[in-house]
Amino acid sequence: MEIPYVVEEREDTGLINSKLGIWIFLASEVMLFGGLFSAYIFLRMAALPGDFERWASELSVPMATVNTVVLISSSVSMVMAWASLKMKDFSKYKMYLGITIFCSFVFLTIKYFEYSGKFAHDIYPSSNTFMAIYFTLTGLHVLHIIGGVVVMLYFYLPISHKMWNQQPEQFTNRIEVFGLYWHFVDLVWIFLFPVLYLL
Amino acid sequence: MYSNSNNHDHHEENFIQKYIFSVDHKVIGIQYGITSLLFLLFGFSLMAIMRWQLAYPGTEIPIVGFIFGEGGVLASEQYNSLGAMHGTIMIFLGIVPLAVGAFGNYLVPLQIGAIDMAFPKLNAASYWTYFVGGVIMISSFFMPEGAARSGWTSYPPLSVFENGQTIWLISMIFLITSSLLGSMNIIVTIVQLRVPGLTWMRLPLFTWAQFVTSFLLVLAFPPLEAAAVLQLMDRVAGTSFFLPSGLVMSGEIVDVAGGGSPLLWQHLFWFLAHPEVYVLILPALGIVGEILANNTRKPIWGFKSIVYSMVFLGFCSFIVWAHHMFLTGMGQAMSAFFQTTTMIISIPSVVILTSYFLSLWGGSIRFNTPMLFALAFLPMFGIGGLTGLPLGLAASDIYLHDTYYVIGHFHYVVAPGTIFALFAGIYYWFPKITGKRMSETLGKLHFWPSLIFMNGIFMPMFIQGLAGVSRRLADGGVSYAHASGVLQWNEFMSISAFCLGLSQIPFIVNIFMSLFTGVKSDRNPWKSTTIEWAAPSPPLAHVNFDSEITVHRTAYEYSVPGAKEDFIPQTES
Numbered sequence: 001m002e003i004p005y006v007v008e009e010r011e012d013t014g015l016i017n018s019k020l021g022i023w024i025f026l027a028s029e030v031m032l033f034g035g036l037f038s039a040y041i042f043l044r045m046a047a048l049p050g051d052f053e054r055w056a057s058e059l060s061v062p063m064a065t066v067n068t069v070v071l072i073s074s075s076v077s078m079v080m081a082w083a084s085l086k087m088k089d090f091s092k093y094k095m096y097l098g099i100t101i102f103c104s105f106v107f108l109t110i111k112y113f114e115y116s117g118k119f120a121h122d123i124y125p126s127s128n129t130f131m132a133i134y135f136t137l138t139g140l141h142v143l144h145i146i147g148g149v150v151v152m153l154y155f156y157l158p159i160s161h162k163m164w165n166q167q168p169e170q171f172t173n174r175i176e177v178f179g180l181y182w183h184f185v186d187l188v189w190i191f192l193f194p195v196l197y198l199l
Numbered sequence: 200m201y202s203n204s205n206n207h208d209h210h211e212e213n214f215i216q217k218y219i220f221s222v223d224h225k226v227i228g229i230q231y232g233i234t235s236l237l238f239l240l241f242g243f244s245l246m247a248i249m250r251w252q253l254a255y256p257g258t259e260i261p262i263v264g265f266i267f268g269e270g271g272v273l274a275s276e277q278y279n280s281l282g283a284m285h286g287t288i289m290i291f292l293g294i295v296p297l298a299v300g301a302f303g304n305y306l307v308p309l310q311i312g313a314i315d316m317a318f319p320k321l322n323a324a325s326y327w328t329y330f331v332g333g334v335i336m337i338s339s340f341f342m343p344e345g346a347a348r349s350g351w352t353s354y355p356p357l358s359v360f361e362n363g364q365t366i367w368l369i370s371m372i373f374l375i376t377s378s379l380l381g382s383m384n385i386i387v388t389i390v391q392l393r394v395p396g397l398t399w400m401r402l403p404l405f406t407w408a409q410f411v412t413s414f415l416l417v418l419a420f421p422p423l424e425a426a427a428v429l430q431l432m433d434r435v436a437g438t439s440f441f442l443p444s445g446l447v448m449s450g451e452i453v454d455v456a457g458g459g460s461p462l463l464w465q466h467l468f469w470f471l472a473h474p475e476v477y478v479l480i481l482p483a484l485g486i487v488g489e490i491l492a493n494n495t496r497k498p499i500w501g502f503k504s505i506v507y508s509m510v511f512l513g514f515c516s517f518i519v520w521a522h523h524m525f526l527t528g529m530g531q532a533m534s535a536f537f538q539t540t541t542m543i544i545s546i547p548s549v550v551i552l553t554s555y556f557l558s559l560w561g562g563s564i565r566f567n568t569p570m571l572f573a574l575a576f577l578p579m580f581g582i583g584g585l586t587g588l589p590l591g592l593a594a595s596d597i598y599l600h601d602t603y604y605v606i607g608h609f610h611y612v613v614a615p616g617t618i619f620a621l622f623a624g625i626y627y628w629f630p631k632i633t634g635k636r637m638s639e640t641l642g643k644l645h646f647w648p649s650l651i652f653m654n655g656i657f658m659p660m661f662i663q664g665l666a667g668v669s670r671r672l673a674d675g676g677v678s679y680a681h682a683s684g685v686l687q688w689n690e691f692m693s694i695s696a697f698c699l700g701l702s703q704i705p706f707i708v709n710i711f712m713s714l715f716t717g718v719k720s721d722r723n724p725w726k727s728t729t730i731e732w733a734a735p736s737p738p739l740a741h742v743n744f745d746s747e748i749t750v751h752r753t754a755y756e757y758s759v760p761g762a763k764e765d766f767i768p769q770t771e772s
Contacts, residue, residue, distance in 0.1 A: 001314050001742050005391050013390055017317040021387045028379055028417045035425030035467055039440065042463050051458075126437030129458040133440070136432055 007169045022177045026184050033188055036137055040195065043129045055130035056196065058123065060114060064197045067110050068189065074103030075186045078179045085172040090164055093175075097156055100182070104149050111142055134196050141192060144185045151178055222319035223741055227326050228305030229632070235297035238333060239618075240703075242288035245281045247700055252278055253675035254693035278673035279348035280363065284336075286351030287367070290475070291374050292333050294613065297621055298482035299378065299416065300329065303385050303409045306628065309731035309738060310406045312394030312748040312770075317387040325380035332373030339366040350671065352468060355441035355461045359433045360448065368431045375424045382413035389413075394730070396750035400506070401769065403729045403754040404492075404499065407506050408485025411513040415474040415481075419517065423471035426464060433459075440464075462527055469520035477516040479613055480580070481509060483620030484551055487573045490627050491555055492755040493727045494570040495562025496765050499755050501554035508547035515544040525593045526600045534593040541591035548584055552577065568642030572623035575650050576616060583611030586661065601671075604664025607657050615653040622649075622706070629710075630724045634736040635717030641709040648702035655695030659688035726766050728756055733770045 004010070005017050013020070044052050081096035118124075118131075125135040154160075155175065164171045218226060251260050252273045264271025273281075308316055316322045339346040347367035349358035358364050389402075389410050402410075429440040437455065441464045444457030492499045499505065521529065521537040555577055564570065586608040589595040599605065622645075629637050666685045668676045675689045676682030723732040734744045748770055756767040 003313075003315055003317065003319075003392070005317075010391055015391065017387050017391050020390055021318060021321075021383055024383045024386055024417055025379075028383070028421045031418050032421035032425050035422035035470070036429075038422075039425065039429060039463055039467065042460065042466070043440070043458070046460050047458055124436070125432060126439070126456060128456045129439060132432065132436075132438035132456075132459075135436075136428065136438070140428065 007167075007173065016173060018173060018177045019180075022180050026180065029184060029188075033137075033140075033191075036133070036140070037191070037195070040133050040137070043133060047129060051128070052130050053199075055128055056199070058118075058121075059134070059197050060117070061197050063110055063114050064193055067107050068193050070103050070106050070110070071186050071189050074100045074107070075183050077103065078182050082172070082175045082179050085164075085168075085175055088168070090161065094156070097152060097175075101149060101152050101156060104145055104152070107145060108142065108149075111138070137192055137196065141185070141188055144188070148178075148182055148185055151181075217740075220323060222315075222323050224304050224308050224316045224319065224322060225632075225738060225740070225743075227322050228301050228303075230326050231296050231300035231304060231329070232302075234330065234333065235293050235301060238288055239293040239297070241337075242285050242293050243700060245285040245288070247696055248273065249278060249281050249285065250693040250696045252673065254690040256674040256677055273673075275673040276345075276348055279350075279671070280340075280346040282671060283347045283350050283353075283367075284340075287336065287347070287371075289613075290351065290479070291371070292329075292336060294479055294617055294621070295378060295416075295475075296329055298479070298617065299385070299409065299412055300326065300381055302405075302482060302486065302621070302624055302628075303381070303413075305632065306731060307385055307388060307406055307409050308392065309631075309734060309743060310403050310729055311389060311392060311397055312730045312733075312744065312750065313388060313392035314742050314744070316384050317391055318384050321380050321384055325377050325384065328373055328377035328380065332370045332377060335366060335370040335373060339363055339370070342366060352472070353430065353464075354468075355430065355433070355464050356443075356446055356448075358430065358464075359441060365431065365434050368427045368434070371427050372424060372431075375420045375427070378416050379420055382416035385409055385413040386417065394748045394750055397730075397769075400503065401750060401753050403485075404488035404502070404505060405482075405485035407509055408481045408488075411509045412478050412481045415478050415513055415516060419471045419474035419478075422467050426467035426471075429467075430464065462524075462529070465524050465527065466521070469523045470517070473520040473523065474513075474516040476609075476612070477512055479617050481512070483576065483580075483617040484509070486620045486624040486627075487555065487576050489727075489729065490569050490573040490623050491558050492757060493627075493725050494565045494567065494573070495559055496565070496757045497558070497562045497755075498753075498757055499554070500558040500560075501550075502753070502755070505551050505554050508550040512544065512547040512551075515540065515547070519544050519591075522591050522596070525596045538591060538593050542588075545584070545588060545591070552581060552584070567626075568637070568639055568646060569623045569627035571643070571646045572619045572626065575646070576619045576623065579611060579615035579619060579653070583608060583613075583616050586611065598667075599664060601669055602664035603660040603668050603670055606670050607660030607664060610657045610660070614657065615650070619649075619653075622646075627725065628731075629713065630720035631731060631734075631736050631738070633714055633717075634720055635713050636720045636724060637713040637717065638709050641705045641712070644705040645702060645709065649699060652695045652699035652702060656692050656699065659685075659692050663688055723768075726764070728766050728768050729754055730769050733768060 003017070005015070007016065009016055077096045077099040081093050081100060084090075084092035084096055123131055125132045155178070160171070221227060248260060248263065257272055259271035260267065260273060267273050267277055304316065304322065308314070342363065344362040344366075347353070347361075347363040349361045349364055353364065353367070389406060393402075432438045433440050433442065439455045439457050439459040441461050442453065442455050442457060442459045443461065446453045446455070446457065488499055488505065519537060519540045521533060522541045525534055586604070590599055590605060590608060626637055626642055629635070663676070663682070663685045666682065668679070668682045668685060676686060720736050722734065722736050725732075730748060730750065733746070733748060739745060749772075750769050751772045752767060752769055754769060758765045759767055
C-alpha cells in the first residue's frame with residue numbers, strides 16, 4: 001500500500017502532503033527568525049541613542065544591494081525552473097536551476113568578501129551588540145542558503161534525470177516545494193537588508 | 200520519497216532494517232518509548248541522589264557515592280549539575296518524547312485509520328536526531344567541564360560563564376530539531392491522511408490533543424532555538440547578547456563589549472517554555488479522555504467544549520510567558536497584562552477538567568489499572584493547576600517566586616499528572632502494541648504505592664515553600680534560620696522519593712512478564728470504539744489494518760440506547 005496524496009491532491013484540503021509540510025516548516029522558520037528579529041528590536045531599544053546607526057554605517061550598502069538583486073534573480077530563475085518542469089522541458093529546467101545555483105554562489109562570494117572585510121578592520125561579533133546580531137542573523141541566513149545549495153546540487157546531479165523519468169509529477173512537486181523554501185530564504189534577506197543596512 | 204521504500208514491501212527485511220532504521224511508525228514509536236522511559240528512569244535517579252543530599256546534607260551517598268569523589272559526598276556544583284540535568288532530561292528527553300514521540304507516533308496514524316505517518320523517513324530522522332541529542336546530553340557528564348549546572352532554565356549571565364553549558368546548548372539544538380520534524384509530521388498526517396468519513400469532530404480526543412500539541416511545538420520551539428544560538432554565540436564568539444555593560448563578577452568588571460540584556464534570554468526562553476507546559480499536559484489530557492470514556496462506558500461529557508478548550512489553550516499559551524518574570528521589574532503594565540492572560544488561560548483548563556469529572560457521573564465505572572491512573576490524574580492535575588493560580592497573580596507571586604511552592608506546583612502537574620496519564624496510556628494500549636494483556640494485580644501494586652508516595656514527595660513542598668524555603672539550595676535550607684521550622688519534611692520527602700522508585704519495580708516486572716507470559720489479547724480487549732482497535736493486535740507491519748476502514752460515527756458511542764452491545768465502533772455503519 002502506498003501513502004496517499006503524495007502526487008494527487010486530497011479533495012477536501014486541496015493539498016498534497018509535502019506542500020502542507022513545507023508551509024508548516026516555513027511557519028516554524030518564521031518563528032525562528034522572528035525570535036532573532038525581536039532580539040534585534042530588544043537590543044536596539046536598550047542601546048545608547050545613535051549607537052546602532054553608527055555601527056550600521058560600517059556595513060557596505062552597495063555590496064548588500066548587489067546581493068539583493070542576485071538573490072531576487074535566483075528566486076525568479078527558481079520559478080522558471082519549476083515552470084519548465086510543468087511544461088515538460090527538462091533541459092530548460094537544468095539551465096534555470098543552474099542559474100539559481102550560480103546566483104547563490106555569487107551571493108555567498110559577496111558575503112565572504114563582506115565578512116572578511118569586517119574581520120580585516122578588527123570588527124568581530126564580540127565588538128558590540130549591533131555586530132553581534134548582524135553576524136548572527138546573516139550567518140544563520142547564510143546557513144540557510146548553503147542548505148538550499150546542497151539540495152539544489154542534489155537535484156542538479158544526473159540522478160535527477162532518473163527521478164524525472166520515473167516519476168515526473170512527484171519530481172515537479174519536489175522542485176515546487178523546494179522553491180517555496182528558496183523564496184522564503186530570499187524573503188528573509190529582503191527583511192535583513194533594510195533592517196541591518198538601511199535603518 | 201517514501202514510495203520507493205514501499206516497493207520493498209515484499210522483500211524480506213533484515214533485523215537492522217526492521218528494528219533499527221525502520222520507517223514504520225509503530226517501530227519508531229516503540230523506539231521513542233523505550234528510549235524515553237530509560238531517560239525518565241535516569242532523570243529519576245539523578246533526583247534520588249539530590250534527595251539524599253537534601254535529607255542528609257554532607258553525608259556519604261549510599262551505593263553510588265564513589266562516583267562523586269573522595270568521601271562520597273555531593274559537592275554543591277555537583278548538586279547544581281544534577282538539578283539542571285534532572286529538569287532537562289525529564290522534560291526534553293523523557294516526557295515530551297514519550298508523550299509526542301512514542302504515543303503520538305504509534306497511535307495517531309492508527310486512530311485516523313492511516314497506514315503510516317505522512318513522511319516515514321522524516322519520522323525516522325526525527326527519532327535519530329533525538330537519539331543523538333540525548334547521547335550528547337548524557338555525554339556531558341563525562342566531559343572535562345562536567346554537565347551543565349545553570350538550571351534547566353539556563354539564565355544568563357551565570358549560564359554564559361558557568362562550565363558545561365556549551366554541550367547543553369548543542370544538545371538542545373538537536374532536540375529542538377527533532378521535535379520540529381516530528382510535530383510537522385503529525386500535523387500533516389492528521390490533516391491529510393484521515394480515512395473517509397473521519398471529519399474533524401469525529402476525531403478522538405487523543406488525536407486532537409496531539410494536533411494542538413504539535414502546533415505548539417512547531418511554533419514555540421524555534422524561538423528557543425534562536426535563544427540557544429544567541430547564548431552559544433555569547434559563549435563561543437564572545438558576543439554580549441545577554442551580558443549588560445559593566446557586569447561585575449568576583450569583584451571585577453567583566454571584559455566584554457556589554458550592551459546586552461539578561462532579560463532578553465528570559466523572554467525568549469519563556470516564550471518557548473510556557474507553551475512547553477501545555478505540550479506536557481495536553482497529550483496527557485487526551486489519553487485520560489480516551490480512558491475515561493472507555494471505562495465509564497458513556498460518551499465523554501462536553502466533547503466539543505473540550506476540543507475548543509484545547510485549541511484555545513494552545514492559542515493562549517503563547518501570550519502568558521512573562522508570568523514567570525514578575526520579579527524581574529519589567530513594569531506594572533506588563534505584569535497586569537500577563538496576569539490577566541494567565542487568569543484567562545485557566546478557564547479552558549478548568550472546562551476540560553470539569554467535563555472529565557462530569558463524565559464520571561452516572562457511568563458504570565470499571566476500575567482497571569488504566570482507569571485507576573486516569574482517575575488519579577484528575578485530582579492530581581487539579582491540585583497542580585489550582586496551586587498555580589497564586590503564582591499567576593503578581594502580588595502573591597512576589598512572595599512565592601522561586602520557593603519550593605513552585606516546585607510543588609509544577610511537579611503536581613507533570614509528575615502525578617502527566618506521568619500518571621502516560622502510565623495509564625501504557626497499560627491501556629499495551630495489548631494493542633504487543634498483543635498481550637498486562638497483569639492487573641501487578642498494575643494495582645504499581646498504582647497504589649505510586650499514588651501515595653507521589654503525594655508524600657510533593658505535598659510537603661507546599662508547606663516548605665509557604666515558609667519561604669528557596670529552590671535550588673544544595674543543603675536543602677539548613678543554613679537559613681527561617682527554614683528551620685519546616686526542615687524535618689526533607690527526610691519525609693526523600694524517603695517517599697526512594698519508595699516511589701521501589702514502587703516502579705512492579706511496573707517493570709509487569710512489562711517483561713506480560714510480554715513473555717501474558718494472556719493473549721484479541722483486537723479489542725477493552726471493548727472500545729476508536730479506530731485503532733479495528734486493527735489486529737499488534738497491527739500489521741507497514742499497513743496496520745487488515746480491512747478497508749471507513750468511519751460512520753463520532754468517537755465515543757458507548758451505551759447507545761437500543762444498540763446490540765454497550766459500544767458501537769466508529770467503523771461500524
